[in-house]
Amino acid sequence: MMVLFDIFQWYNEISKLTSMKGKVALVTGASRGIGRATAKLLAAGGAAVAVNYFQSEGAARAVVDEITQAGGRALAVRADVRDEAQVRAMVAEVGERLGPVDLLVSNAAIGFPVRPFTGFTWDEFEAKLTGELKSIFFCCQAVLPGMIERKSGCIIAISSTLSRHSSPGFIAHSTAKSGLDAFVRSLAQEVGPFGIRVNVVAPGLTLTDATAWLPEEQKTMIGEMAPLKRVALPEDVAGVVFAAASDHCRFVTGSYIPVSGGLLML
Numbered sequence: 001m002m003v004l005f006d007i008f009q010w011y012n013e014i015s016k017l018t019s020m021k022g023k024v025a026l027v028t029g030a031s032r033g034i035g036r037a038t039a040k041l042l043a044a045g046g047a048a049v050a051v052n053y054f055q056s057e058g059a060a061r062a063v064v065d066e067i068t069q070a071g072g073r074a075l076a077v078r079a080d081v082r083d084e085a086q087v088r089a090m091v092a093e094v095g096e097r098l099g100p101v102d103l104l105v106s107n108a109a110i111g112f113p114v115r116p117f118t119g120f121t122w123d124e125f126e127a128k129l130t131g132e133l134k135s136i137f138f139c140c141q142a143v144l145p146g147m148i149e150r151k152s153g154c155i156i157a158i159s160s161t162l163s164r165h166s167s168p169g170f171i172a173h174s175t176a177k178s179g180l181d182a183f184v185r186s187l188a189q190e191v192g193p194f195g196i197r198v199n200v201v202a203p204g205l206t207l208t209d210a211t212a213w214l215p216e217e218q219k220t221m222i223g224e225m226a227p228l229k230r231v232a233l234p235e236d237v238a239g240v241v242f243a244a245a246s247d248h249c250r251f252v253t254g255s256y257i258p259v260s261g262g263l264l265m266l
């Protein structure tokens with residue numbers, strides 16, 4: 001009888017650590033791809049999820065419908081994450097309708113041209129750098145005062161393995177994502193004393209709309225180079241975001257977690 005009780009206690013403890021129940025998550029760029037998979041997984045874990053979108057309203061509403069039909073709580077919220085006023089309005093709306101944000105997943109994909117450096121104009125290069133950094137800057141500024149007051153919170157920035165090893169044509173993306181990584185390390189230092197964790201999850205090539213243009217042979221070749229012998233699915237990245245956000249990772253901050261099947265080893 002005592003053994004059964006212990007197992008029950010242990011199971012309860014484990015479930016509490018992995019549960020997102022009672023948490024409010026804001027996932028930017030959650031209408032499609034990695035953000036969509038992340039929003040659905042967090043909701044399945046019990047979080048109330050704000051599904052941010054920019055242009056794909058129908059897709060965002062479909063994510064919300066899927067979550068609510070499965071018994072979860074979700075809200076579609078439009079904002080261009082590069083725009084401070086829109087981000088502030090979004091976080092205020094999430095606060096009113098779901099509650100204060102406990103978990104921010106800054107995921108929205110800021111577009112960029114893939115081309116050699118000599119073919120870039122400064123304006124094109126700058127648009128990627130500022131877009132990437134504005135999105136994390138504005139989202140963090142909007143959610144952090146509440147997190148600091150409550151002395152708890154978690155922020156996960158979706159970077160890319162290309163922030164650590166580059167590839168021809170990806171100079172704008174690599175530069176912007178390494179700026180994002182540095183931002184996360186600095187922020188993790190600053191807000192750690194308030195019980196707030198900030199980490200990077202860095203996907204390698206993942207099959208989403210953003211990579212649909214890549215020739216199949218190239219995707220297969222990249223998959224073959226990885227020890228786990230394939231490229232990522234959005235759900236592979238979502239799983240790592242979930243794990244990093246869970247209380248199992250309560251002593252992890254300022255970290256960079258590659259999700260590349262072992263292609264990037266640090």
Ligand SMILES: NC(=O)c1ccc[n+]([C@@H]2O[C@H](COP(=O)([O-])OP(=O)(O)OC[C@H]3O[C@@H](n4cnc5c(N)ncnc54)[C@H](OP(=O)(O)O)[C@@H]3O)[C@@H](O)[C@H]2O)c1
Pocket residue numbers: 028029030031032033034035052053054055056057079080081082106107108109110111158159160161202203204205206207208209210211
């Ligand atoms: N796929 C990969 O191979 C890969 C690899 C490494 C890193 N990543 C990173 O993973 C993240 C997600 O990429 P993904 O491949 O899942 O992209 P995706 O499938 O193309 O989806 C992009 C998402 O970002 C949203 N978005 C774009 N601009 C936005 C803006 N200004 N404000 C708010 N939302 C915006 C889109 O919303 P709407 O459709 O509503 O406009 C959409 O939900 C990005 O940070 C990307 O850099 C991806």
